[in-house]
Amino acid sequence: MTGTGTTTRLTEVLAAARADNRAALVGYLPAGYPSVEGSAAAMRAMVEGGCDIIEVGLPYSDPQMDGPVIQRAVEHALAHGTNTHHVIDNVRAVAETGAATLVMSYWNPIERYGVERFASELAAAGGSGVITPDLIPDEAHEWIAATDRHRLDRIFLVALSSSDERVAYTTRHCGGFVYAASVMGVTGARASVSTLAGDLVARTRATTDLPVCVGLGVSTAAQAAEVAGYADGVIVGSAFVRALLDAPNERAGLDAVRALAGELAEGVRKR
Amino acid sequence: MSSTAQLPDPSGHFGVFGGRFLPEALIAALDELTAAYEKAKDDPEFQAEFTGLLRDYAGRPSIVTEAPRFAEHAGGARIILKREDLNHTGSHKINNVLGQAILTKRMGKTRVIAETGAGQHGVATATACALLGLECVVYMGELDTQRQALNVARMRVLGAEVIPVAIGSRTLKDAINEALRDWVANVDTTHYLLGTAAGAHPFPAMVRDFVRVISVEARQQVLDLTGKLPDAVCACVGGGSNAIGAFHAFIPDEGVRLYGFEAGGDGVETGRHAASITGGSIGVLHGARTYLLQDEYGQTQESHSISAGLDYPAVGPEHAWLHQTGRAIYRPIDDAPAMEAFRLLCRTEGIIPAIESAHALAGAIEVGRELGPDATILVNLSGRGDKDMHTAAKYFDLLDAEAEQS
Ligand SMILES: Cc1ncc(COP(=O)(O)O)c(C=O)c1O
Numbered sequence: 001m002t003g004t005g006t007t008t009r010l011t012e013v014l015a016a017a018r019a020d021n022r023a024a025l026v027g028y029l030p031a032g033y034p035s036v037e038g039s040a041a042a043m044r045a046m047v048e049g050g051c052d053i054i055e056v057g058l059p060y061s062d063p064q065m066d067g068p069v070i071q072r073a074v075e076h077a078l079a080h081g082t083n084t085h086h087v088i089d090n091v092r093a094v095a096e097t098g099a100a101t102l103v104m105s106y107w108n109p110i111e112r113y114g115v116e117r118f119a120s121e122l123a124a125a126g127g128s129g130v131i132t133p134d135l136i137p138d139e140a141h142e143w144i145a146a147t148d149r150h151r152l153d154r155i156f157l158v159a160l161s162s163s164d165e166r167v168a169y170t171t172r173h174c175g176g177f178v179y180a181a182s183v184m185g186v187t188g189a190r191a192s193v194s195t196l197a198g199d200l201v202a203r204t205r206a207t208t209d210l211p212v213c214v215g216l217g218v219s220t221a222a223q224a225a226e227v228a229g230y231a232d233g234v235i236v237g238s239a240f241v242r243a244l245l246d247a248p249n250e251r252a253g254l255d256a257v258r259a260l261a262g263e264l265a266e267g268v269r270k271r
Numbered sequence: 272m273s274s275t276a277q278l279p280d281p282s283g284h285f286g287v288f289g290g291r292f293l294p295e296a297l298i299a300a301l302d303e304l305t306a307a308y309e310k311a312k313d314d315p316e317f318q319a320e321f322t323g324l325l326r327d328y329a330g331r332p333s334i335v336t337e338a339p340r341f342a343e344h345a346g347g348a349r350i351i352l353k354r355e356d357l358n359h360t361g362s363h364k365i366n367n368v369l370g371q372a373i374l375t376k377r378m379g380k381t382r383v384i385a386e387t388g389a390g391q392h393g394v395a396t397a398t399a400c401a402l403l404g405l406e407c408v409v410y411m412g413e414l415d416t417q418r419q420a421l422n423v424a425r426m427r428v429l430g431a432e433v434i435p436v437a438i439g440s441r442t443l444k445d446a447i448n449e450a451l452r453d454w455v456a457n458v459d460t461t462h463y464l465l466g467t468a469a470g471a472h473p474f475p476a477m478v479r480d481f482v483r484v485i486s487v488e489a490r491q492q493v494l495d496l497t498g499k500l501p502d503a504v505c506a507c508v509g510g511g512s513n514a515i516g517a518f519h520a521f522i523p524d525e526g527v528r529l530y531g532f533e534a535g536g537d538g539v540e541t542g543r544h545a546a547s548i549t550g551g552s553i554g555v556l557h558g559a560r561t562y563l564l565q566d567e568y569g570q571t572q573e574s575h576s577i578s579a580g581l582d583y584p585a586v587g588p589e590h591a592w593l594h595q596t597g598r599a600i601y602r603p604i605d606d607a608p609a610m611e612a613f614r615l616l617c618r619t620e621g622i623i624p625a626i627e628s629a630h631a632l633a634g635a636i637e638v639g640r641e642l643g644p645d646a647t648i649l650v651n652l653s654g655r656g657d658k659d660m661h662t663a664a665k666y667f668d669l670l671d672a673e674a675e676q677s
Contacts, residue, residue, distance in 0.1 A: 061439065062444065112568060181294075184455055
């Protein structure tokens with residue numbers, strides 16, 4: 001389901017959450033774990049549980065931003081032949097639910113698939129946009145043109161180490177929302193969410209009217225509520241992957257991610 | 272070609288190659304490093320400290336050695352070896368490491384991390400950290416820690432912590448990923464001392480500048496010895512540091528042919544090789560746009576080579592550019608001719624080369640036969656082969672059954 005007119009489904013979903021006076025819940029899973037069908041089913045279960053936005057991860061051989069939990073799932077997905085077509089298939093399966101659907105991908109797989117081809121197939125599948133953790137706007141000329149052509153939201157990251165100038169430069173090139181990375185480090189659950197994240201969100205808001213979503217390290221409802229206190233969206237990845245990895249079988253995995261989404265969805269409503 | 276000396280452009284591009292393809296969290300560190308390096312480059316104090324260490328610690332200038340008995344097998348061309356094997360720690364790697372280690376101190380950082388494949392860069396880094404009192408952590412693929420157990424011990428003796436990386440292909444590329452993950456989390460105190468002329472800007476340019484001394488010295492040494500410039504320069508290419516160091520001062524000399532020899536492994540046609548330029552395609556890996564080994568979906572493919580130091584699925588962006596412009600010529604050398612050249616240099620000149628460098632020697636044999644007896648060929652002997660005795664002994668079946676047991 002694509003957005004209406006010039007806004008994407010992503011923008012609509014974030015606006016609806018804001019109107020509800022709550023943060024949106026963004027859930028990540030890599031395509032292809034435990035299988036291509038299995039990841040689609042798990043993402044749909046996350047939507048049933050309360051995720052507003054799903055990030056479909058494109059499994060990549062060299063995931064520099066990811067910690068051991070996501071690495072393990074991604075390695076399994078690649079070993080079982082998951083490829084870019086499967087990612088687009090997962091996007092289609094999730095977008096049909098009405099959730100806003102994004103792809104999270106390192107840059108090389110997109111460049112190799114063909115920037116124009118990737119953008120057009122993603123838009124046709126109902127995707128709203130793409131998060132690119134290792135692409136900065138400075139290197140994104142072709143990507144900016146292709147995403148503009150296909151009305152996809154480009155989501156770049158801002159970091160605790162970003163200068164105010166770089167935050168402004170980065171948000172200027174974003175659409176949908178700005179991804180604020182709350183810790184200096186890789187993905188993975190953490191005991192506490194950095195107190196510096198609030199400051200980064202404030203610095204980001206000073207440069208843009210776009211929603212700001214916070215990711216890296218959130219795994220519990222309490223952390224989700226804390227982040228929802230200052231962000232427009234709470235991004236959870238490793239905790240969902242962990243729930244799948246720890247489940248004894250696929251059915252239990254679906255129940256686990258649905259339940260986790262339910263808890264986190266309550267969290268983002270307790271800001 | 273005269274503009275090449277000014278590359279990369281201010282944002283780190285060599286034509287379409289290079290740049291910065293890393294998480295935003297690291298951009299501030301790359302900016303800080305760029306600024307520190309730009310300042311150091313023009314600072315006589317830094318240059319004095321760097322050249323002082325190269326002279327008094329690493330043993331520069333390295334000599335050149337003519338190799339007439341070896342040359343008989345290379346079409347009779349005159350072969351001159353640039354002896355980077357005689358540097359402290361046994362390879363060209365020490366040049367770059369000393370430069371970056373001094374820079375680390377100037378940036379006020381106390382901790383150094385590095386990746387290593389064969390262990391040569393890890394050993395050089397552990398050495399410089401011991402010398403300058405820096406904490407040192409080296410990431411090494413688990414597979415490589417087994418293949419290069421002796422170098423693991425060398426690093427530990429020097430006080431470095433060696434962390435085996437057990438994810439992905441468990442080789443050099445995964446060690447780089449793990450080092451990058453460490454860097455993101457510890458960037459305030461830590462410098463990532465990258466071991467080759469690859470990665471995100473400013474690494475390719477900075478590493479090149481630190482190893483450039485190879486060609487600056489060799490150019491004058493060949494002139495002094497022969498009265499003219501060489502007709503060709505040969506170097507092996509892994510990530511590309513010794514090759515860019517051997518090429519760079521010759522780039523404006525249009526009459527000097529530049530040859531880079533990549534690891535052909537079992538043969539480029541078998542798919543089991545490490546020839547990124549001759550057997551790969553353009554993409555992005557470890558922070559730069561360059562040539563790499565990848566499948567149709569952009570997944571990095573594993574490289575293969577008998578030489579651990581060349582066993583890397585990408586190459587520095589300046590080589591990608593030199594290839595695209597035609598200024599340098601890149602060819603694969605398979606395991607077998609490399610090992611033949613290894614043995615030949617041992618037997619004809621009494622010099623045991625690193626197996627990496629043996630790829631340049633095998634290439635020089637080819638080039639010598641093409642250019643004929645009037646040609647002079649400079650070969651960069653990037654390292655010594657002590658570390659490769661185990662591989663060579665196995666390859667040539669030199670160990671007694673009993674010795675093989677232990
Ligand atoms: C002796 C020697 N030569 C060459 C290389 C390849 O690296 P580069 O291409 O950066 O010179 C290595 C790497 O370990 C090495 O030890």
